[in-house]
Amino acid sequence: KYFTSDEIREKFLYFFEKKGHTRLPSSSLIPNDPQLLFTVAGMVPFKPIFWGKVEPTYTRITTCQKCLRTNDIENVGRTPRHHTFFEMLGNFSFGDYFKKEAIKWAWEFLTEELELPAEKLWASVYETDDEAFNIWKDDIKIPENKILRFGKEENWWGPAGPTGPCGPCSEIYFDTGYTENCPDQENCTPACDCGRFVEIWNIVFTEYYSDENGNLSPLPRKNIDTGAGFERICAVTQGKYDNFDSDLFKETIEEIQQIFGVKFRENKGKDVSIKVIADHSRAIAFLISEGIIPSNEGRGYVLRRLIRRAVRHGALLGAKGPFLNSILETVIKKMGKIYPELIEKEGLIKDISSMEEEKFFETMEKGMERLNNIIQNLNNQATLSGKIAFELYDTYGFPLDLTKEILSEKGIEVDEKEFTELMNKQREMARAASGKVEYDTTKQIYKEIDKFLTLTEFIGYDKLSSTEEVQ
Ligand code: ATP
Ligand code: MG
Ligand code: MG
Ligand code: MG
Incomplete structure (x- = not known):
């Protein structure tokens, strides 16, 4: 059965309200939490x-939370189901119900409320979690071969930050039946990363505290933390393989097609650009609505990167100047009913984004001049060295695919091997720098502040790397 995204969001919250949960509004994208960006x-x-630091007012809560993950920036457009900004549906128990109810209700919601076919759902549990395994087998009665045991990498969640609450988790996967990318169709399960199975739901049994060295100790309460990916649930409920084909992105993608005169689903490369713009414009709108402005560090730098990436992909589709405003308008219109801060800040969102766009278009223009000079000096050589392509990337912010596209019009190729070598070298240097120097100094600063203010333990920023690639 077809449900719109607005219906699905409401159905979820209402379902858990009926199960005794208090519905709370989404919190800010900027957490009141020194451990996280x-x-x-x-x-x-x-x-x-x-x-266990704060006593709960309610022991059962349900929310639809605005989220942003920078670790997934490069996945956007390259996997069918990773976003930077996304919404996470959740039901939480603070020392109230535990594994059995959490699993039962997840199953009930998916199969009865959303009417997803039970035979398309699979589950995973933490390798040693027999309790969760048996609930899936004996209470839910799904075939044993559809309950997988995964290790820490997949089925242990948290802490969110260097220290904090965490625990084993149990995930629910949906079988899209899409086997085109699978190397081993006979034996394909959620363990296969071909994309056929979508992780739609994750129930964390939050019962441990992890210290900075990963040592675990029991928390005062046994808790439930459910994170269900809203865009993914919308997509599978609407019979779509790709989140960008759900109704959540429909108007935005239509607007992008209009502006650039392109058609979605006609060309794989262009589809990546369309998806990146559709994804990033949501993140841009929400970040600015929360008071973030582009800058060279922290949250502002993430916003700057998102705008630049969107601009670059716009340029790949033919943009010569700022183009985001009307796309942001469709985002605001689509999401503003649920998130009125977007409507309140519409003017600010558009102004700040177009200022940043303009600046970046100017930088790109300088890069174009440089590139044209290079082309003239190539004297009919058919290949551009990877070194120059890398300079264009590094100094002018030209992604390789942009350089390649411009050159291909003149029948010139790029030495991609050399480019990749240089890129990897830079990444390694950046990684070494951020792993040792930057992180430690940040940490040290916070330790000093900490001593000074006699606050809690130290902290740090979650996954902030100013050198992360923008492409
Ligand atoms: P994945 O393995 O697909 O990257 P995850 O295990 O990192 O997902 P969790 O931390 O378990 O994700 O988050 C809970 C749920 O949120 C996931 O089951 C998924 O449905 C959704 N989700 C996670 N990351 C994203 C993202 N970048 N974009 C959209 N939805 C996401
Ligand atoms: Mg992930
Ligand atoms: Mg996962
Ligand atoms: Mg997960």
Whole structure:
């Protein structure tokens, strides 16, 4: 059965209200949490309660939380189901119900409320979690071969930050039946990364505290933290393989097609650009609505990167100047009913984004001049060295695909091997720098402040790397 995204969001919250949960509005994308740059999951606003530092007012809560993950920036457009900004549906129990109810209700919601076919759902549990395994097998009665045991990498969640609450988790996967990318169709399960199976739901059994060295100790309460990916659930409920084909992105993608005179689903490369713009414009609108402005560090730098990436992909589709405003308008219109801050800040969102766009178009223009000079001096050589392509990337912010596209019009190729070598070298240097120097100095600063203010333990920023590639 077809449900719109607005219906699905409401159905979820109402379903858990009926199960005794109090519905709370989404918290800010900027958490009141010194350990994190952004709200990366629905549990973030409740971290002190899970941790046992704060007593809960309600023991059962349900929310739809605005989230932003920078670790997925490069996945956007390259996987069918990763976003920077996304919404996470959640039901939380603070020392109230535990594994059995959490699993039962997840199943009930998916199969009865959303009417997803039970045979398309699979589950995973943490490798040693027999309790969760048996609930899936004996209470839910799904075939044993559809309950997988995964290790830490997949089925252990948290802490969100260097220390904090965490625990084993149990995930629900949806079988899209899409086997085109699978190397081993006979034996394909959610363990296969071909994309056929979508992780739509994750129930964390939050019962441990992890210290900075990963040592675990029991929390005062046993808790439930459910994170269900809203865009993914919308997509599978609407019979779509790709989140960008759900109704959530429909108007935005229509607007992008209009502006650039392109058609979605006609060309794989262009589709990536369309998806990146559709994704980033949501993140841009929400970040500015929360008072973030582009800058060279922290949250402002993430916003700057998102705008530049969107501009670059716009340029790949033919943009010669700022183009985001009307796309942001469609985002605001689509999401403003649920998130009125977008409507309130519409003017600010558009002004700030177009200022940043303009600046970047100017930089790109300088890069174009440089590139044209280079082309003239190539004297009919058919290949551009990777070194120059890398300079264009590094100094002028030209992604390789942009350089390639411009050159291909003149029948010139790029030495991609050399480019990749230089890129990898830079990445390694950046990684070494951020891993050792930057992180430690940040940490040290916070330790000093900490001593000074006699606050809690130290902290740091979650996954902030100013050198992360923008492409
Ligand atoms: P994945 O393995 O697909 O990257 P995850 O295990 O990192 O997802 P969780 O931390 O378990 O994700 O988050 C809970 C749920 O939020 C996931 O089951 C998924 O449905 C959704 N989700 C996670 N990351 C994203 C994202 N970048 N964009 C959209 N939805 C996401
Ligand atoms: Mg992930
Ligand atoms: Mg996962
Ligand atoms: Mg997960």
